[in-house]
Amino acid sequence: MIDWSGYIGLILQGAWVTVQLTLMGSALAVVVAFAAGLGRLSRFMAVRALATTYIEFFRGTSIFVQLFWAYFVLPFAGITLTPLQAGVLALGLNVGAYGAEVVRGAVKAIGREQREACIALNLTRFQAMRHIILPQALPLMLPTFGNNAIELLKGTAVVSLISLTDMTFQAQVVRAQTGSTLIPFATILLLYFAMAWLISMGMRWLERRVSRGLDGVRV
Amino acid sequence: MSQPIIRIDNIVKRYGPLTVLDGLSMEVMPGEKLALIGPSGSGKTTILRILMTLETISEGFIQVEGEELYHVKKAGNLVPADERHLHKMREKIGMVFQHFNLFPHKCVLDNVTLAPMLTKGMARADAQKRAMELLDMVGLADKAKSMPAQLSGGQKQRVAIARALALSPKIMLFDEVTSALDPELVEEVLNVMRKLAAETDMTMLLVTHEMGFAHDFADRVLFFDRGKIVEEGKPEEIFRHPKQERTQTFLRKIIAAGHRV
Ligand SMILES: Nc1ncnc2c1ncn2[C@@H]1O[C@H](COP(=O)(O)OP(=O)(O)OP(=O)(O)O)[C@@H](O)[C@H]1O
Ligand SMILES: [Mg+2]
Numbered sequence: 001m002i003d004w005s006g007y008i009g010l011i012l013q014g015a016w017v018t019v020q021l022t023l024m025g026s027a028l029a030v031v032v033a034f035a036a037g038l039g040r041l042s043r044f045m046a047v048r049a050l051a052t053t054y055i056e057f058f059r060g061t062s063i064f065v066q067l068f069w070a071y072f073v074l075p076f077a078g079i080t081l082t083p084l085q086a087g088v089l090a091l092g093l094n095v096g097a098y099g100a101e102v103v104r105g106a107v108k109a110i111g112r113e114q115r116e117a118c119i120a121l122n123l124t125r126f127q128a129m130r131h132i133i134l135p136q137a138l139p140l141m142l143p144t145f146g147n148n149a150i151e152l153l154k155g156t157a158v159v160s161l162i163s164l165t166d167m168t169f170q171a172q173v174v175r176a177q178t179g180s181t182l183i184p185f186a187t188i189l190l191l192y193f194a195m196a197w198l199i200s201m202g203m204r205w206l207e208r209r210v211s212r213g214l215d216g217v218r219v
Numbered sequence: 220m221s222q223p224i225i226r227i228d229n230i231v232k233r234y235g236p237l238t239v240l241d242g243l244s245m246e247v248m249p250g251e252k253l254a255l256i257g258p259s260g261s262g263k264t265t266i267l268r269i270l271m272t273l274e275t276i277s278e279g280f281i282q283v284e285g286e287e288l289y290h291v292k293k294a295g296n297l298v299p300a301d302e303r304h305l306h307k308m309r310e311k312i313g314m315v316f317q318h319f320n321l322f323p324h325k326c327v328l329d330n331v332t333l334a335p336m337l338t339k340g341m342a343r344a345d346a347q348k349r350a351m352e353l354l355d356m357v358g359l360a361d362k363a364k365s366m367p368a369q370l371s372g373g374q375k376q377r378v379a380i381a382r383a384l385a386l387s388p389k390i391m392l393f394d395e396v397t398s399a400l401d402p403e404l405v406e407e408v409l410n411v412m413r414k415l416a417a418e419t420d421m422t423m424l425l426v427t428h429e430m431g432f433a434h435d436f437a438d439r440v441l442f443f444d445r446g447k448i449v450e451e452g453k454p455e456e457i458f459r460h461p462k463q464e465r466t467q468t469f470l471r472k473i474i475a476a477g478h479r480v
Contacts, residue, residue, distance in 0.1 A: 113320045
């Protein structure tokens with residue numbers, strides 16, 4: 001008989017790494033998504049070009065390659081990251097590139113009429129963005145942000161390639177040590193699913209909060 | 220004799236090959252109430268949008284209170300105005316839109332207080348006090364906490380008027396403010412405008428297809444056609460004795476379409 005409790009404990013340790021990667025990666029993704037998404041709408045050419053380059057580059061190359069660069073190549077440039085830092089960086093920048101397009105689309109979806117009202121009321125561009133455009137754009141972004149966060153969660157498994165002991169990595173360890181495939185992989189299946197479900201619930205709660213009073217009605 | 224508050228000097232506005240305003244010149248005196256009428260596409264909205272700095276001009280000059288709107292002097296030359304200059308000039312001008320353009324995520328009171336607090340640094344309490352006076356003036360004090368989506372079109376437009384007034388502009392621009400409304404809601408908005416015209420010395424420019432209202436409201440009526448002012452004069456002259464054939468044709472069509480003059 002195998003004593004499973006120790007092995008399950010191992011998997012739970014991995015789950016914690018996965019949760020950390022997902023939370024920190026998502027936080028970074030949100031920050032860069034707003035920076036690059038708004039950057040693409042800037043009136044300064046250089047800012048637009050920079051944002052576009054970032055987005056196209058990270059959407060055009062695989063997370064796999066990005067992770068290897070973050071972990072194995074950056075040290076040659078004098079930047080040495082821990083596996084966790086490299087994982088967060090690669091996941092955050094990768095998903096952030098997709099998020100940037102979501103931010104841009106949502107901001108553009110808030111019509112010309114709202115912008116013109118802001119000009120007529122003499123708000124600065126920043127004030128208009130902060131008080132009028134973004135609060136209305138946010139509810140439009142959230143559903144896709146939720147999907148992106150789940151994509152990021154699923155993407156965390158690649159970090160086992162740089163020897164980060166996430167949930168998938170630990171499941172493989174358990175499998176190697178016990179010879180059982182079903183139990184470790186059934187466990188992580190359930191855990192991934194539970195995490196994704198939590199993200200969905202959280203996003204739905206957020207959506208309700210930010211769109212309170214809007215009732216889906218445009219004025 | 221006072222100076223004109225707005226002086227428009229030979230402006231041209233083009234969209235690609237299309238010339239929308241074709242060498243337009245006009246002057247508006249402080250406190251004057253102007254009605255801009257004319258066929259669809261004649262450039263009435265465009266001139267209001269240009270005054271609100273929502274468009275740029277292709278040629279010409281505009282002065283508001285003696286100051287260039289779209290230009291600043293730099294080393295003796297007039298160069299296109301920067302954002303900072305536009306901000307300064309926009310303080311003098313407010314606009315009410317055909318489709319209200321209220322902020323749907325903010326309650327009525329916040330719609331009215333937002334700009335004074337942000338642009339004039341007004342304290343919240345002061346801004347709210349002023350907003351309530353204005354909402355009272357447009358008959359909507361009891362709706363202060365409502366969301367825009369809960370209001371009728373006429374109510375929305377009255378909020379939009381209060382919102383523009385909250386910044387105390389010297390010049391107010393109204394672009395067909397009743398044409399998106401159900402007929403039974405038009406009068407409540409027009410009543411607010413009548414009150415404004417009677418009680419304030421604001422300069423008001425109004426684009427409208429409500430000829431009866433233009434007649435009562437305006438000190439002067441400008442008839443636009445194809446990007447030019449074809450005829451202007453006192454309401455009695457324009458509506459009763461139009462001199463230009465194009466004005467006559469336009470008014471005949473409007474009457475035939477069932478509008479009261
Ligand atoms: N952004 C734009 N791009 C191209 N053409 C435009 C644009 N805005 C307006 N126009 C054109 O400019 C002309 C004048 O438009 P404007 O809206 O000023 O007319 P108007 O007198 O207000 O007409 P209406 O009574 O229908 O409101 C029209 O031919 C219109 O199609
Ligand atoms: Mg128009």
